[in-house]
Each structure stands twice: as C-alpha cells, then as structure tokens.
Amino acid sequence: MDEVATSLKPPDGVVRGGFRSQVPAIRLRGNGGKPGVVALVGAGPGDPELLTLKALRLIERADAIVHDRLVAPEILALAPPRVLRIDVGKARNRHTLPQGEINAMLVRLARAANRVVRLKGGDPYIFGRGGEEAEALAAHGIPFEVVPGISAANGIAACAGIPLTHRDHAQSCMFVAGHLKDGRMELDWPALARAHQTLVVYMGLLGLPQLCRELVAHGLPGSTAAAVVERGTTPRQRVLVGTVETLPARVRAATLEPPTLIIVGEVVNLRDALACRSAGAEAACIAD
Ligand SMILES: C[S@@+](CC[C@H](N)C(=O)[O-])C[C@H]1O[C@@H](n2cnc3c(N)ncnc32)[C@H](O)[C@@H]1O
Incomplete structure (x- = not known):
C-alpha cells in the first residue's frame, strides 16, 4: 500500500x-x-x-x-x-x-x-x-x-405516529425548505395552502409564525392540524401538536430548538390514535 x-x-x-x-x-x-x-x-x-x-x-x-x-x-x-x-x-x-x-x-x-x-x-x-x-x-x-x-420527513413522521399520506386525508405531500431569506420565507403559498395534502417544512422553526400566517391568508383553515417535531427519532424527541392558528404560540412557550420539522395537514390528527399505541414510541408522547 x-x-x-x-x-x-x-x-x-x-x-x-x-x-x-x-x-x-x-x-x-x-x-x-x-x-x-x-x-x-x-x-x-x-x-x-x-x-x-x-x-x-x-x-x-x-x-x-x-x-x-x-x-x-x-x-x-x-x-x-x-x-x-x-x-x-x-x-x-x-x-x-x-x-x-x-x-x-x-x-x-x-x-x-x-x-x-x-x-x-x-x-x-x-x-x-x-x-x-x-x-x-x-x-x-x-x-x-x-x-x-x-429523510427527516418520512423517518420523523413515521416515528411520531403521523402517516404522511392517507387515502382519507391526504393524497399528496409536499416537502419545502422554510429558511428565511432577508427575514422572509419565499414559497408558492397557493400551492402549499391546498386541502387534502400534507406539507412538511424543513428548517422552518424561525419562520413558523410567517408560515402559519401565509397558509391561512391563502385559504388553509386556521383549524388545520399542525405539529413541530424536535430532534425526531432520537430519545430526546419532543412533539408539539396544535393547529395552524395555535402552533406558533405553543412553540414559543415550549422554547423548541433546531433541528425541528414542521408537519401541517389533517394527517397530524391521526397521531392521537397511532403514536402512543405503537411499540417503543414513548418518547413521541412526552410533550403534548
Ligand atoms: C439541511 S436539512 C438536511 C435534510 C436531510 N438531508 C434529510 O434528508 O433529512 C436539515 C433540516 O432537516 C430537518 N431535520 C433533520 N434531522 C432532524 C431531526 N432529527 N429532527 C427534526 N428535524 C430534523 C430539520 O428541519 C433540519 O433543519
């Protein structure tokens, strides 16, 4: 050699x-x-x-x-x-x-x-x-x-008890990067605010308030379920669940830190039935 x-x-x-x-x-x-x-x-x-x-x-x-x-x-x-x-x-x-x-x-x-x-x-x-x-x-x-x-989207969603697609709730799923450019998130809001789809946002913690505001402004009901997962799939995973209207305040109060993943859509509601009942998912249930 x-x-x-x-x-x-x-x-x-x-x-x-x-x-x-x-x-x-x-x-x-x-x-x-x-x-x-x-x-x-x-x-x-x-x-x-x-x-x-x-x-x-x-x-x-x-x-x-x-x-x-x-x-x-x-x-x-x-x-x-x-x-x-x-x-x-x-x-x-x-x-x-x-x-x-x-x-x-x-x-x-x-x-x-x-x-x-x-x-x-x-x-x-x-x-x-x-x-x-x-x-x-x-x-x-x-x-x-x-x-x-x-990837974070499919790995973390599955481990947190959130199916990204489901025949009754979401026929499509979009992955977007939510980091801020000059303090703003430039995304295709009309495409993201559609019903019956799941939205997964990488790198979106700082821009979460803007994300939620824009989604509602472009027609997504404020009552749509949304979650933030911190350190997904690890023993230190924390999951916060709310709605597009309530999530920013909940996240502020909980002082989450990156890495975090945001999941928006009806499929988040399935977590109640799925997360805490799947074997080994205790860590997914700690922060609700
Ligand atoms: C630069 S991107 C890299 C994504 C990576 N290539 C993938 O496929 O997952 C990093 C972002 O992925 C997300 N991410 C990665 N690991 C994560 C984790 N364990 N928990 C929550 N979010 C995570 C966060 O949004 C983080 O800011």
Whole structure:
C-alpha cells in the first residue's frame, strides 16, 4: 500500500473549523495515482438504527469520512479507528465550512484516498446539497455513488405516529425548505395552502409564525392540524401538536430548538390514535 501525503488546503488557502486540525499532513492510502471513489451517503434522521446496510458497509471500509453535524455519534463510531474523520457540520448562522470548500475537499480527498464517505443527515439529495457535491465530483472526473438515506420527513413522521399520506386525508405531500431569506420565507403559498395534502417544512422553526400566517391568508383553515417535531427519532424527541392558528404560540412557550420539522395537514390528527399505541414510541408522547 503506497502512502500519499496531502495538505488538503481549500482553494482560497483559508482553513476553518474542524478542518484546521486535519491540516497540515494527512496521510491516506494512495491508489496508484488513480482517484478514489466518493460515496455520498445518507445517515438517516437521527436514530442510528435507521442507517442502511449499504451505508454501514461503506462506513466500515472508508479511508476518510466527511460528515455533517446532524450525523449521530453512534453512526460515526461504526467507522474503524484508523479512519480520517472531518467534521464540516453546519449550525444555523455558524457555518463551519462554506459549501465550495467542502466540494473542493471532497475532490482532494478522493485524489488521495481510495474510499471517501461523505456522510450526510437524512438523504443526500433532499435539502442536503448532495446534488451540488455530486456536480463538483462529476466536473473533476471523480467517480462517485449515492446511497439514499431515510429523510427527516418520512423517518420523523413515521416515528411520531403521523402517516404522511392517507387515502382519507391526504393524497399528496409536499416537502419545502422554510429558511428565511432577508427575514422572509419565499414559497408558492397557493400551492402549499391546498386541502387534502400534507406539507412538511424543513428548517422552518424561525419562520413558523410567517408560515402559519401565509397558509391561512391563502385559504388553509386556521383549524388545520399542525405539529413541530424536535430532534425526531432520537430519545430526546419532543412533539408539539396544535393547529395552524395555535402552533406558533405553543412553540414559543415550549422554547423548541433546531433541528425541528414542521408537519401541517389533517394527517397530524391521526397521531392521537397511532403514536402512543405503537411499540417503543414513548418518547413521541412526552410533550403534548
Ligand atoms: C439541511 S436539512 C438536511 C435534510 C436531510 N438531508 C434529510 O434528508 O433529512 C436539515 C433540516 O432537516 C430537518 N431535520 C433533520 N434531522 C432532524 C431531526 N432529527 N429532527 C427534526 N428535524 C430534523 C430539520 O428541519 C433540519 O433543519
């Protein structure tokens, strides 16, 4: 096995956050000058047991793992001790590493390592910027594969006792990103305010009051059920249920913190009958 030393400096020469500690001399297995393979791997929504078998196999064989903040520590612990781990995790307003630098890092690691795992919360291609990373790898001729993960929407809803679709209540389901741009949420409100559909909002906690106001202004009854799930699928999961009218005040009073997922629609009403009666769902019932 030949060894390759690489400085892994990002293109602008700036070294930030967890990346700093990995520089200056990272030693990885070389591959006879050929680039390695990058796997963009979904780690699921929080519960480590929701990892796929394919993800586990790739983690166990990785030379380097580049991971996000929301990846469960139990999943990172599945990697052998020799693996190079780089935390590029992002918290709201505290970006550890800009996306362009993460892309450049993946390219450099792939050129130096045999097997790179880019481990992302949920699914890599759902609000995870996996598409941008795949584009960067393709542009540099780096072979890559994508391993789907259980996304926050379907994983958290199921674990919280909320079926996202149901023949009697919701024939469609929309996933949207609710983060604020210049203090505003720019979404297609008429499409989101339709009846008989479920709306799932990622990254929407700060904008929740605006979200609820706009939905009502665009025709959704204020009595429509809505829930916020904090740290879904983990032992610290909290679920707050209300209506589009009452939820913002309830969330303020409960001081929820990210990561949170918002679910709006009639299907939220099914939770009473489903959540507390499904085995192992005690954590889903604590905060109502
Ligand atoms: C940048 S997005 C990444 C989504 C991820 N790629 C996926 O497929 O779930 C992060 C957002 O997903 C949601 N999220 C992820 N994990 C969560 C969890 N355990 N509980 C609640 N929300 C979660 C939150 O809205 C969080 O702000």
